[in-house]
Amino acid sequence: MRLLEATLPRDHDLYLLSDDHEGALAQHTAALDKVITEIAGNPLAYAAHLGDMCETLTVDHPYYDPRTLAKGSNGNPSIPAEQVKAQARRYRPIADKLIAVLYGNHEHRVRNTMDMLADFLERIGREEIYGGYACKVAVRDIGSNLMYKAYLHHGRSLAESRAGSERQKEANRAEQLKRALFHLAGDCAIMAMGHTHRLIVVKPIKRLYLTDDGESLKQHYITSIQNAEYIDPESRFYVNTGTFLRNQLLNNDTYSEMRAYPPNKIGYAKVIVRDGVIRDVIEVPI
Numbered sequence: 001m002r003l004l005e006a007t008l009p010r011d012h013d014l015y016l017l018s019d020d021h022e023g024a025l026a027q028h029t030a031a032l033d034k035v036i037t038e039i040a041g042n043p044l045a046y047a048a049h050l051g052d053m054c055e056t057l058t059v060d061h062p063y064y065d066p067r068t069l070a071k072g073s074n075g076n077p078s079i080p081a082e083q084v085k086a087q088a089r090r091y092r093p094i095a096d097k098l099i100a101v102l103y104g105n106h107e108h109r110v111r112n113t114m115d116m117l118a119d120f121l122e123r124i125g126r127e128e129i130y131g132g133y134a135c136k137v138a139v140r141d142i143g144s145n146l147m148y149k150a151y152l153h154h155g156r157s158l159a160e161s162r163a164g165s166e167r168q169k170e171a172n173r174a175e176q177l178k179r180a181l182f183h184l185a186g187d188c189a190i191m192a193m194g195h196t197h198r199l200i201v202v203k204p205i206k207r208l209y210l211t212d213d214g215e216s217l218k219q220h221y222i223t224s225i226q227n228a229e230y231i232d233p234e235s236r237f238y239v240n241t242g243t244f245l246r247n248q249l250l251n252n253d254t255y256s257e258m259r260a261y262p263p264n265k266i267g268y269a270k271v272i273v274r275d276g277v278i279r280d281v282i283e284v285p286i
Helices: 029-041 080-097 116-124 166-184
Strands: 002-007 012-017 045-049 098-101 134-140 146-153 190-193 199-202 207-212 217-222 237-241 267-274 277-285
Touching: 002 098, 012 029, 012 237, 029 045, 029 080, 045 080, 080 098, 080 116, 098 116, 098 134, 146 166, 146 267, 166 190, 166 199, 166 237, 199 267, 199 277, 237 267, 237 277
Parallel strands: 002 134, 012 045, 045 098, 146 190, 190 237
Antiparallel strands: 012 267, 134 146, 199 237, 207 217, 267 277
């Protein structure tokens, strides 16, 4: 785990992005470019990226299929080195707004020959925000006061719910997300992961308990301060950060469609902070 720090205004929006899959034919390029443009034009906007920026599908991989890849500069299927360059061009306009960037399992495929994340960050001049596969970011204001910490992890697969009701499936996915993350850090108000291509936000809940003073019953709620040394698991935000990769593509076969994955939300999550306090975390489907 890496430990990073970021100094941000007490009013800010933190965009949590992941799973661009640059180089994949099914990438929703227009949606991704729209978000980058929005971040660049929003004075309150900052961003973290949770990995799988690039498709990184090489010819020796068992799932390699050139028909699923966009064309590279020479007209052949896109290769990892070209994908890193393309992402550096795309993200360079918001380089100074990035607070952490992770690598994902796709970039990890070529770890024996290149560090794609290090290459990307060198190209945009932000080597200090290398987040590895998992990191914690302490977000401070300009007076060095801790506002909150965020735990960021590229993520892992979560079991698909077998519930018959869509409402129950959503509840099961939310619970799986919490169980995957809550034990990984005790002092983070934001617990986020990518990888699954799901867009989910699980918000804190207030739990009621009763006490007595010998004469009457009193009710209280379990709550936690967002910059405390320990934050109750039910007082945190849990986030699955979405994707910019479509599962289905007209007149083509995708890996997701061959695996019979359902349609997914294209989008990201946004943390809304005002006066140093996390006011909300929202899903932003595109």
